[in-house]
Amino acid sequence: MTFKMVVFDWDGTILDSTGAITRAIRHACTEAGLPDPGAEIASYVIGLGLTDALRHAAPGASEQQVAKLVDSYRQHYLSNDHELELFSGVVPLLKALNDLGVICTVATGKSRQGLNRAMAHSNTAPYFMSSRCADECHSKPHPQMLFELLAEFDLEPEHALMVGDTTHDLNMAQAAGVKAVSVQTGAHPPHLLNQVPHYKSFLSINEMSPWLIDHIQQARSV
Incomplete structure (x- = not known):
């Protein structure tokens, strides 16, 4: 058929965009004082909704930290997404x-x-x-x-x-x-x-x- x-x-x-997303996730985590998830984990979560992806990348983050991660991720990613x-x-x-x-x-x-x-x-x-x-x-x-x-x-x-x-x-x-x-x-x-x-x-x-x-x-x- x-x-x-x-x-x-x-x-x-x-x-x-995989590289740009991976870098933005890692930068967001380190800026929040959370462990760098590394490239493998940061790339694995791509495709999930952003909040779910960040929860997986930073499993110990509180809801308040996740909200900050979302904002930080967007700042990093949107700074060069037009390229x-x-x-x-x-x-x-x-x-x-x-x-x-x-x-x-x-x-x-x-x-x-x-x-x-x-x-x-x-x-x-x-x-x-x-x-x-x-x-x-x-x-x-x-x-x-x-x-x-x-x-x-x-x-x-x-x-x-x-x-x-x-x-x-x-x-x-x-x-x-x-x-x-x-x-x-x-x-x-x-x-x-x-x-x-x-x-x-x-x-x-x-x-x-x-x-x-x-x-x-x-x-x-x-």
Whole structure:
């Protein structure tokens, strides 16, 4: 069955932002007088809602400290987020999917304000028909984001494909009954991604694009 909707994660999948997010989390923790979680833990939590991510990165933090971590993280990340770039091949893929009439959407751990800002900086908003953010839904891996996007377009789970770079994306897709593919460009390395059963894994969007377009075209010709 052909995919009528492709749901993209944002950070590490669409935008090359993993390094910037990791650094911002680590800086926020040390500024608050909390232990530096290190690059591995700081990158692992990417994709979760910001508050959940910071709670995982700083497990001993009080609620008051978490609130300060959120503010500090935003100051660090927003100071240079306008310099971040889309991964190679993202825009050509979105254009090709739009031309095929495929619904492109986003399910992200970013806030609504953060996603709107990122889309504005990258000039990508016109390619997406809808999106869900962590301050509107349960954080990944809860399937609410996917359930709402499916309902919005009156689609069954088998009509959608999730594209993400973390196990949070893959577990969300699994919980929603949606097929998923991973790209190895973000927060979770292949050995972690492979711990969650999913359809296929690709080195990058560029590697995935011809497969996805061909898959959709072949399914329509049957």
